[in-house]
Amino acid sequence: MDWVQGFLDVYGGVIDFIYIISVIMVVVLIYLERSDPKTLAMWMIVLLLFPIFGFIIYLFFGQTFYSRRQFSIKNLDDERLSQLGIELLDEEALKDTEYDDPEARVFAKGMSNNGKFPYSNNNDVDLYTEGDAFYRDLLNDLRNAKKFINAEYYIVRNDELSNEFMDILIKKAEEGVEVRLMIDAIGNNSGPISKMKALKKAGGSYTLFHRTITVLLSPKKNNRNHRKLAVIDGDIGYISGFNIGDEYLGKSDRGYWRDTGMRMRGYSTVALNLRFFMDWGYATKIPFDADSDDVEKYFPEMGVNYGNDVVQVISGGPDLKANLIEMQYLKMIYCAKKTVYIHTPYLVPSNDVIKALTLAANSGVDVRIIMLNKPDHALVFWASLWYSMELMKEGVRIFHYNKGFIHSKAFVVDGKYCSVGSANMDQRSMTMNFETNALMYSMRIGGEMDNAFKEDLSHCTEYTMEEHKKLSRWIRFKIHFARLFSALA
Numbered sequence: 001m002d003w004v005q006g007f008l009d010v011y012g013g014v015i016d017f018i019y020i021i022s023v024i025m026v027v028v029l030i031y032l033e034r035s036d037p038k039t040l041a042m043w044m045i046v047l048l049l050f051p052i053f054g055f056i057i058y059l060f061f062g063q064t065f066y067s068r069r070q071f072s073i074k075n076l077d078d079e080r081l082s083q084l085g086i087e088l089l090d091e092e093a094l095k096d097t098e099y100d101d102p103e104a105r106v107f108a109k110g111m112s113n114n115g116k117f118p119y120s121n122n123n124d125v126d127l128y129t130e131g132d133a134f135y136r137d138l139l140n141d142l143r144n145a146k147k148f149i150n151a152e153y154y155i156v157r158n159d160e161l162s163n164e165f166m167d168i169l170i171k172k173a174e175e176g177v178e179v180r181l182m183i184d185a186i187g188n189n190s191g192p193i194s195k196m197k198a199l200k201k202a203g204g205s206y207t208l209f210h211r212t213i214t215v216l217l218s219p220k221k222n223n224r225n226h227r228k229l230a231v232i233d234g235d236i237g238y239i240s241g242f243n244i245g246d247e248y249l250g251k252s253d254r255g256y257w258r259d260t261g262m263r264m265r266g267y268s269t270v271a272l273n274l275r276f277f278m279d280w281g282y283a284t285k286i287p288f289d290a291d292s293d294d295v296e297k298y299f300p301e302m303g304v305n306y307g308n309d310v311v312q313v314i315s316g317g318p319d320l321k322a323n324l325i326e327m328q329y330l331k332m333i334y335c336a337k338k339t340v341y342i343h344t345p346y347l348v349p350s351n352d353v354i355k356a357l358t359l360a361a362n363s364g365v366d367v368r369i370i371m372l373n374k375p376d377h378a379l380v381f382w383a384s385l386w387y388s389m390e391l392m393k394e395g396v397r398i399f400h401y402n403k404g405f406i407h408s409k410a411f412v413v414d415g416k417y418c419s420v421g422s423a424n425m426d427q428r429s430m431t432m433n434f435e436t437n438a439l440m441y442s443m444r445i446g447g448e449m450d451n452a453f454k455e456d457l458s459h460c461t462e463y464t465m466e467e468h469k470k471l472s473r474w475i476r477f478k479i480h481f482a483r484l485f486s487a488l489a
Contacts, residue, residue: 229276
């Protein structure tokens with residue numbers, strides 16, 4: 001039948017055309033994403049399996065060349081503020097008066113030269129391992145604010161804790177305190193909208209890190225502002241894995257919530273506050289005026305003795321040429337002589353981190369990782385089990401947390417090098433998200449974190465190769481499938 005043959009000819013021509021376009025798209029992809037071969041390979045599979053449609057998915061969810069170009073302007077503005085931080089933290093602020101550890105100073109100098117933020121020994125740090133104490137002190141400091149509040153969170157819910165948080169900000173704005181609140185556009189999908197409007201009406205300022213429409217219609221949805229930090233009156237800073245919501249107090253179906261945060265007073269808040277103003281300037285298009293007459297009010301008073309804790313603020317994101325969060329984790333692992341203790345809900349490390357952990361374990365270092373015991377984000381969880389298997393083969397010990405939900409992003413090496421912040425050990429935190437950690441060089445804090453980790457082990461079940469081999473074929477299939485596409489999660 002001629003019409004059937006004609007249809008088949010047309011259909012065949014369309015299919016040929018689609019695959020020609022797909023090949024062209026793959027060639028374009030190879031050029032644009034040549035800096036990340038692993039991610040490139042995953043997206044090539046998607047493009048070849050789903051011609052045309054796969055490329056549309058890539059444009060919305062995968063590509064990074066747009067991010068690198070888009071954030072180049074932000075990076076230039078950030079460098080200007082980084083220089084201000086270096087000027088504020090002069091030689092006196094950086095002097096090691098009571099802190100004498102040459103190895104740690106080399107560590108700190110290396111991170112400073114890469115990230116443009118120096119370290120300071122003039123700080124007093126408090127560590128938190130659960131929400132009750134963390135929010136008690138955070139809310140109390142907010143209530144006592146006299147000059148300004150700068151708060152930056154990935155999520156602010158619409159629940160009891162979030163509304164109390166917002167009520168305090170509104171009241172402080174009514175009292176004349178400068179209040180700035182920034183939330184990620186994706187994380188704000190369940191926020192207290194009426195309270196945001198009330199904050200603006202009271203004289204406070206509120207912004208999303210990306211505009212909602214912009215995020216929905218562009219690849220920026222992958223570049224989430226995952227930071228969780230606050231600066232109050234210039235000399236008090238908070239950094240953590242805690243967002244603002246009842247679940248972080250254990251008031252959800254996930255039960256008990258294990259997280260880590262810190263409160264710091266001292267010179268380290270210079271870097272933390274400048275981090276906020278970098279992001280605020282990008283989100284609002286209103287750059288921080290470093291030449292204003294009252295600029296000093298945003299930073300701690302120089303010459304005051306706050307304490308002897310050494311702190312360095314480390315930030316990473318798609319706006320930076322180098323992955324500073326990954327550099328931090330690698331440097332910490334390579335410095336290890338005795339122990340590496342890690343909290344991370346998601347374990348999807350880069351090849352470089354896998355090599356570092358493997359080398360440490362093979363060198364006799366006690367490497368232990370605590371992670372989730374059940375799926376939260378299914379694809380990432382199953383991929384985490386694959387990476388667990390690979391690490392266990394090399395002597396790394398993996399533990400599943402049974403007491404509740406572990407959201408902590410904490411890292412302690414030899415009871416001395418400590419990290420607390422927002423960055424998970426996964427590809428999203430390493431390459432896509434905006435993240436900030438506090439890196440501390442402290443035997444005191446390191447001891448507290450070591451003890452907290454060992455206490456957590458009492459609520460864990462060790463995941464072993466024997467347990468892994470008992471998994472059903474269906475679960476193993478999910479693990480291997482998730483690992484294949486883990487770079488896209």
